[in-house]
Amino acid sequence: MMQQRTDYRNMTKSIHQLYKLQDNGEPLVCLAPMAGFTNAAMRCIAGEHGAALTFTEMTSDMGLLHEREKTWQLLERFDDEPPVVGHLYGSNPQTLAEAARKVEENGKFAGIDLNTGCPVKKITQNGAGSALIKSPQLIYKILSAMRKEISIPLSIKTRLGEHPGKTAIFDILKAAEDAGADLIILHARFTSQGHGGDPDLDLLAELKSRASIPVIGNGGIRSPWDAWRMFKETGVDAIMVARSAIGNPWIFEDIRAGLAASEPPEEYNPTRGRPKRDxxxxxxxxxxxxxxxxxxxxxxxxxxxxxxxxxxxxxxxxxxxxxxxxxxxxxxxxxxxxxxxxxxxxxxxxxxxxxxxxxxxxxxxxxxxxxxx
Ligand SMILES: Cc1cc2nc3c(=O)[nH]c(=O)nc-3n(C[C@H](O)[C@H](O)[C@H](O)COP(=O)(O)O)c2cc1C
CATH class of the missing domain: 1.10.1200 (Non-ribosomal Peptide Synthetase Peptidyl Carrier Protein; Chain A)
Structure with a gap:
């Protein structure tokens, strides 16, 4: 089957503009935030292999405001990294807004992202991470407060909802748009799924069709085929890879090459796993x-x-x-x-x-x- 060439230039234009990324007409493939992994070293390697935009590890608003060294260290970056987005978590509009302002003043970041997807108890028991999905109204308040304090792009990374019976993503989209967020990133799984199971590409496509702001799709991208499928079936503006980039920075160039080819990439075979590398x-x-x-x-x-x-x-x-x-x-x-x-x-x-x-x-x-x- 011949691959219908997709014009990624049009689809990704607004993200290029938002983060001042060079536009060479290729699809945007981003490195997802991962606590304990996406420090400056991993981001650099990912960037060298084709990640267009990267995210820091999740960083506590209170830790930043209390000038905790451990927290500020999470935001250290190298000068020659690709554009980096500072990824914050918390649950209080005022402290998150203040922390966002400090991060912008730091001058090293292309944007600021709010974590509303982390299911880890230590985070959710304080009302942060995926606990926020329960209250799109609070998400609206937080993003509005952050928006007032910062002028660099503001995004939210979230999930579909608490569990399959409780889809919240469309309320979260409305909260984000009304609050003036520039971008929404969807890990297309429910909180109850953790990191397992297939991402729901139908709901991701519906989000894209309803959104007035760009959408980055995330979840389950292990190969060029998964990336191709997510773009094709959902029309998202960009995609984001997490686990498959650990110890495997080549995934970014594999995906870019796969999407540039005239044939669709070969279907992913889970029994074969990652390609054998030189x-x-x-x-x-x-x-x-x-x-x-x-x-x-x-x-x-x-x-x-x-x-x-x-x-x-x-x-x-x-x-x-x-x-x-x-x-x-x-x-x-x-x-x-x-x-x-x-x-x-x-x-x-x-x-x-x-x-x-x-x-x-x-x-x-x-x-x-x-x-x-
Ligand atoms: C070790 C690890 C740490 C993560 N840390 C974060 C985080 O700090 N913030 C966040 O929004 N998501 C975090 N995630 C979720 C990923 O960003 C991503 O949404 C999820 O793994 C799905 O993408 P994947 O299927 O490509 O792995 C983490 C995932 C893993 C495996």
Whole structure:
């Protein structure tokens, strides 16, 4: 089947304008906010591989207002990153508005986003994250207060509603539009689904058809095919990838190439999982990411009195990088050995040695498979 070429330039124009993004006519693929992951190092790697817009980890309004170092550190960024949106959570219109103003004054951010999707109890028990979905009126109050304080683009990232019997997204859209938000991002699942199950593309399409502001679609994009399908079936202005970008920055260029091709991408096959990557490329990206992570730790230590100062840079690095390391090496021979020998990974050199060991085993395995064929 020939692919009907889509004019992404028209669909994404307003997002390009909002965030002052270069418009080369390609679809916009963004990196989603992920607590514990999307720091400056991950955002940089994602940007180098084609993420057009990225989001910080979620950041507490109260932490910013109380000048907590741990909180401000979440908003550190490198100068040469792609445009970054500061992603805030809270439940009080005044404190969120004040925090948003501080973030804008910081001058490093292309926009500010309100989290109304996080289902984690620690967040919802204080009325923040997905607890806000229960009250579109409060969302309206919060966004209105933030809108008054900031002039950079204001967005909201949300879900469909609490559970399938309680769709709230259209009330949330109205609240966002009435409050003067510039953009809505929909993780097309209900809070009750957590991160599982299929995203509801019909409701995402309906949101897009009703919205007077641009819509970014999110949820379940694991491959160029998923991305193609979301654009095609919903008409969203841009898409956003979360979990599939962890240890896999190539997903952004895969998607862009898949959408630019004349044929639709091959349908995603969950049993096959992620594509096998060239091992030199894996090594290069992983070590670059590791270096960014180290630079970020050193940068933060030059500014903040970090509580983890008692630890060496190397051991902080070894701890913070673990979650990425295993995603880069997922499915490769030797990665399970690495997982059971975590205590060995306590410095930059030991991480690189372990990575090399794993990649050598995988290379030998791939050679054996080719020889056997
Ligand atoms: C580890 C992790 C942390 C996340 N942190 C946030 C967050 O801070 N704010 C937010 O709005 N969503 C957060 N999310 C949700 C993602 O942004 C995204 O909406 C969700 O994972 C669905 O996208 P995916 O199917 O591409 O993973 C997080 C998801 C994961 C897996």
């Amino acid at each position: 091992l030199n490329k894996v090594r290069q990206a992983l070590i670059k990411h590791l270096n960014y992570e180290q630079s970020l730790i050193e940068h933060n230590r030059s500014i903040y009195e970090c509580p983890d100062r008692v630890q060496s840079v190397a051991s902080t690095l070894a701890t913070t990088f673990r979650c990425h390391l295993f995603r880069y090496l997922h499915g490769l021979k030797g990665s399970s050995y690495l997982r059971s020998h975590l205590y060995l990974l306590n410095s930059m050199d030991s991480i690189i040695a372990a990575v090399d060991n794993c990649l050598e085993r995988e290379e030998a395995y791939r050679r054996r498979v080719v020889n056997d064929e």
